[in-house]
Amino acid sequence: xxxxxxxxxxxxxxxxxxxxxxxxxxxxxxxxxxxxxxxxxxxxxxxxxxxxxxxxxxxxxxxxxxxxxxxxxxxxxxxxxxxxxxxxxxxxxxxxxxxxxxxxxxxxxxxxxxxxxxxxxxxxxxxxxxxxxxxxxxxxxxxxxxxxxxxxxxxxxxxxxxxxxxxxxxxxxxxxxxxxxxxxxxxxxxxxxxxxxxxxxxxxxxxxxxxxxxxxxxxxxxxxxxxxxxxxxxxxxxxxxxxxxxxx
Amino acid sequence: xxxxxxxxxxxxxxxxxxxxxxxxxxxxxxxxxxxxxxxxxxxxxxxxxxxxxxxxxxxxxxxxxxxxxxxxxxxxxxxxxxxxxxxxxxxxxxxxxxxxxxxxxxxxxxxxxxxxxxxxxxxxxxxxxxxxxxxxxxxxxxxxxxxxxxxxxxxxxxxxxxxxxxxxxxxxxxxxxxxxxxxxxxxxxxxxxxxxxxxxxxxxxxxxxxxxxxxxxxxxxxxxxxxxxxxxxxxxxxxxxxxxxx
Numbered sequence: 224x225x226x227x228x229x230x231x232x233x234x235x236x237x238x239x240x241x242x243x244x245x246x247x248x249x250x251x252x253x254x255x256x257x258x259x260x261x262x263x264x265x266x267x268x269x270x271x272x273x274x275x276x277x278x279x280x281x282x283x284x285x286x287x288x289x290x291x292x293x294x295x296x297x298x299x300x301x302x303x304x305x306x307x308x309x310x311x312x313x314x315x316x317x318x319x320x321x322x323x324x325x326x327x328x329x330x331x332x333x334x335x336x337x338x339x340x341x342x343x344x345x346x347x348x349x350x351x352x353x354x355x356x357x358x359x360x361x362x363x364x365x366x367x368x369x370x371x372x373x374x375x376x377x378x379x380x381x382x383x384x385x386x387x388x389x390x391x392x393x394x395x396x397x398x399x400x401x402x403x404x405x406x407x408x409x410x411x412x413x414x415x416x417x418x419x420x421x422x423x424x425x426x427x428x429x430x431x432x433x434x435x436x437x438x439x440x441x442x443x444x445x446x447x448x449x450x451x452x453x454x455x456x457x458x459x460x461x462x463x464x465x466x467x468x469x470x471x
Numbered sequence: 472x473x474x475x476x477x478x479x480x481x482x483x484x485x486x487x488x489x490x491x492x493x494x495x496x497x498x499x500x501x502x503x504x505x506x507x508x509x510x511x512x513x514x515x516x517x518x519x520x521x522x523x524x525x526x527x528x529x530x531x532x533x534x535x536x537x538x539x540x541x542x543x544x545x546x547x548x549x550x551x552x553x554x555x556x557x558x559x560x561x562x563x564x565x566x567x568x569x570x571x572x573x574x575x576x577x578x579x580x581x582x583x584x585x586x587x588x589x590x591x592x593x594x595x596x597x598x599x600x601x602x603x604x605x606x607x608x609x610x611x612x613x614x615x616x617x618x619x620x621x622x623x624x625x626x627x628x629x630x631x632x633x634x635x636x637x638x639x640x641x642x643x644x645x646x647x648x649x650x651x652x653x654x655x656x657x658x659x660x661x662x663x664x665x666x667x668x669x670x671x672x673x674x675x676x677x678x679x680x681x682x683x684x685x686x687x688x689x690x691x692x693x694x695x696x697x698x699x700x701x702x703x704x705x706x707x708x709x710x711x712x713x714x715x716x717x
Contacts, residue, residue, distance in 0.1 A: 309603075
């Protein structure tokens with residue numbers, strides 16, 4: 224049911240989902256995702272939006288290979304071609320540089336070379352001066368930038384982000400958002416898929432918006448169409464209510 | 472009260488004058504418990520970290536059994552080791568009964584479940600919080616266990632200190648397998664039991680005071696470690712462990 228696709232994917236699709244569902248806890252459990260039919264192409268910037276518990280994080284985990292599908296067919300690039308950023312990044316009790324190097328080392332780069340590459344990645348997020356500092360002493364925004372550097376160092380084809388700015392102050396939010404933008408700009412081939420509750424951020428960063436409700440895709444539109452009130456109101460009333468902030 | 476005060480005074484004199492017999496018993500006791508903790512610690516850390524991240528059929532039963540071993544009385548461990556090492560036992564040929572090695576084995580078996588169970592808990596908690604992110608970075612099951620255990624090293628050091636405390640303060644197992652032989656297998660706890668039954672309260676009290684100081688020192692170590700760790704994590708600490716390798 225789950226297959227790693229070659230770069231470029233099947234028929235040009237990076238990710239292809241056909242009737243995919245995810246159920247937690249067996250027959251009496253929770254259906255987190257159901258009947259998903261999606262195709263994501265290289266270079267797209269996809270925003271996943273929807274209320275809490277709608278399945279955004281589950282979908283990201285599924286695409287990243289952290290969860291197997293319970294139903295349907297899924298074709299995706301191997302997890303080695305992807306990197307994922309979480310809402311609260313995990314930093315180990317070691318230096319900032321070592322934290323970035325760890326990601327490379329885990330994917331087979333010798334430690335000495337990984338540390339050198341880590342410095343380059345830290346330079347890209349403006350954290351060279353903090354390279355020797357203990358990572359757990361960084362602020363939330365700095366830790367998220369560290370996670371960005373870790374992802375950057377891996378040179379992924381796909382970057383998945385699970386509400387990366389949700390717990391950050393406005394300044395740190397802007398910094399991380401700028402890095403996401405830079406990520407997309409500097410590497411045209413990189414595909415960004417991110418979950419967000421921040422509709423302004425979605426407008427600024429996404430090229431396509433997928434609206435989820437109850438584990439199902441209710442709207443899948445280019446970003447301009449998603450925020451064009453009339454189309455959404457007429458054809459996707461649930462998504463329209465969500466955008467207006469009237470969905471419970 | 473006078474007897475207690477006299478005994479206490481004599482005990483303090485024994486300690487301050489570094490009485491030969493007292494020093495020998497204390498040294499032996501610390502040696503047995505240190506070796507036992509190191510042996511059980513090494514094994515328990517590996518086993519506990521693996522149990523934290525591994526998923527296999529019967530894992531629940533293994534964890535229940537492990538938690539049951541936490542409450543096994545030391546005399547029962549002593550009895551089992553005695554049966555194993557006795558002449559007719561499966562390990563009788565080793566000739567370890569009533570020796571330093573027998574006491575180490577008994578104490579190691581006593582603290583192994585403690586180290587394993589607490590390590591499992593510490594690493595599993597970390598795995599629940601961060602395991603997915605390490606998996607996302609490319610760490611397989613075994614490596615996740617190692618990395619999480621390394622990251623929780625301060626908590627695991629506290630586990631080791633607690634295990635040493637359990638080993639050094641137990642009496643039942645070493646009494647049975649060591650035999651409390653003077654100058655050979657007599658340790659602090661068995662000496663206290665013997666001297667009390669003989670009525671030699673000053674030596675018993677002196678040993679008791681040393682034991683108390685050892686436990687006090689261990690608690691101070693744990694508290695100090697906790698404060699040092701909090702200091703590091705709140706930003707007042709020295710930078711990084713980059714020189715350590717990982």
